[in-house]
Amino acid sequence: xxxxxxSSAVRDGLGVGIAVGLSGLAFGASAVTAGLSIAQACVLSxxxxxxxxxxxMAGVVAGGGNLVAGTxxxxxxxxxxxxxxxxxxxxxxxxxxxxxxxxxxVIDETTAVALAQPDDESARTGFLVTFGSLYLTWNLxxxxxxxxxxxxxxxxxxxxxxxxxxxxxxxLWPRLTGDGPETRTLRLIAAAGAAIALAATPxxxxxxxxxxxxxxxxxxxxxxxx
Amino acid sequence: xxxxxxxVIVTCAGCYALKLAGLSAPxxxxxxxxxxxxxxxxxxxxxxALIAVQTFAHGQSLHLDVPRTAGLGAAVVALLLRAPFxxxxxxxxxxxxxxxLLIA
Numbered sequence: 001x002x003x004x005x006x007s008s009a010v011r012d013g014l015g016v017g018i019a020v021g022l023s024g025l026a027f028g029a030s031a032v033t034a035g036l037s038i039a040q041a042c043v044l045s046x047x048x049x050x051x052x053x054x055x056x057m058a059g060v061v062a063g064g065g066n067l068v069a070g071t072x073x074x075x076x077x078x079x080x081x082x083x084x085x086x087x088x089x090x091x092x093x094x095x096x097x098x099x100x101x102x103x104x105x106v107i108d109e110t111t112a113v114a115l116a117q118p119d120d121e122s123a124r125t126g127f128l129v130t131f132g133s134l135y136l137t138w139n140l141x142x143x144x145x146x147x148x149x150x151x152x153x154x155x156x157x158x159x160x161x162x163x164x165x166x167x168x169x170x171x172l173w174p175r176l177t178g179d180g181p182e183t184r185t186l187r188l189i190a191a192a193g194a195a196i197a198l199a200a201t202p203x204x205x206x207x208x209x210x211x212x213x214x215x216x217x218x219x220x221x222x223x224x225x226x
Numbered sequence: 227x228x229x230x231x232x233x234v235i236v237t238c239a240g241c242y243a244l245k246l247a248g249l250s251a252p253x254x255x256x257x258x259x260x261x262x263x264x265x266x267x268x269x270x271x272x273x274x275a276l277i278a279v280q281t282f283a284h285g286q287s288l289h290l291d292v293p294r295t296a297g298l299g300a301a302v303v304a305l306l307l308r309a310p311f312x313x314x315x316x317x318x319x320x321x322x323x324x325x326x327l328l329i330a
Binding site: 019020022023025026035036040043044047049050053054055056057059061062063064067068070071073074075076077079080081082083084085086089092094099100102103106107156158159160161162163164165166167168170171172173175186189191192193194195196197198201202204205206209210213214216217220221 | 241247263267268271276281282283286310311317
């Protein structure tokens with residue numbers, strides 16, 4: 001019994017880790033298209049290791065944007081990993097030096113796999129397998145995507161400039177589809193966020209409009225609880 | 227060292243610090259509904275803003291890049307058809323590239 005839940009955790013972890021890890025190709029390609037060097041793309045994948053923040057950083061460099069605002073946007077996107085860490089602290093039960101390595105793996109995919117397991121033991125297995133397979137695949141494919149793209153004279157010819165926004169769309173999609181008042185709220189926030197960012201674009205340096213879009217959330221949070 | 231390298235390093239250090247902070251923080255923070263709510267909602271606003279800006283903004287000007295916009299449209303169709311993640315990205319790139327070739 002215990003063996004079967006653990007092996008299903010391994011299966012889940014490998015499936016998610018490898019499938020999502022392959023999109024490192026898209027990150028490597030986007031990063032080099034944006035004007036980051038191969039080394040900069042690889043350093044981001046090795047040490048930031050959180051997809052949305054990495055794509056956001058590359059996007060601001062592409063627009064010749066304000067790097068301070070771009071970095072702030074990347075960190076704001078990375079802040080959700082703090083929330084995952086809060087939830088995962090009990091499940092992972094890590095102490096001492098182990099915590100410093102484990103922390104690096106606390107991201108969307110590892111949290112999703114771990115929290116989908118029936119018990120803490122298989123949750124830990126799921127976390128570790130997802131973290132390991134995703135980390136290896138993501139970093140290898142980042143390198144491949146970055147090196148491959150750097151051989152292409154003009155990446156826009158291959159349509160690679162559409163990969164960044166398409167990635168964000170694919171990440172966001174599951175949260176915007178479905179029924180109920182919560183989905184309607186999310187759609188409202190998404191539409192408001194996009195509109196605010198576009199409206200701010202002519203008046204602020206690139207990178208800043210995305211940060212300003214966060215006020216769309218404040219409007220919802222400040223609303224009276226229903 | 228160039229500004230881009232500094233941005234890369236700060237992003238790396240900051241993203242790691244945010245992960246570690248969550249794992250090390252007192253858990254009662256999570257009991258605060260406003261904190262949960264903000265964390266759940268902020269990525270939605272930021273991701274939507276990123277999609278809009280990376281599709282329609284060029285520096286500080288807005289313009290309609292037809293191939294890229296069509297690529298995004300194709301990605302929406304792929305998502306509606308429940309295509310896997312990588313297929314969605316490939317669809318966007320291929321449609322953009324083909325249209326650009328046809329227009330040029």
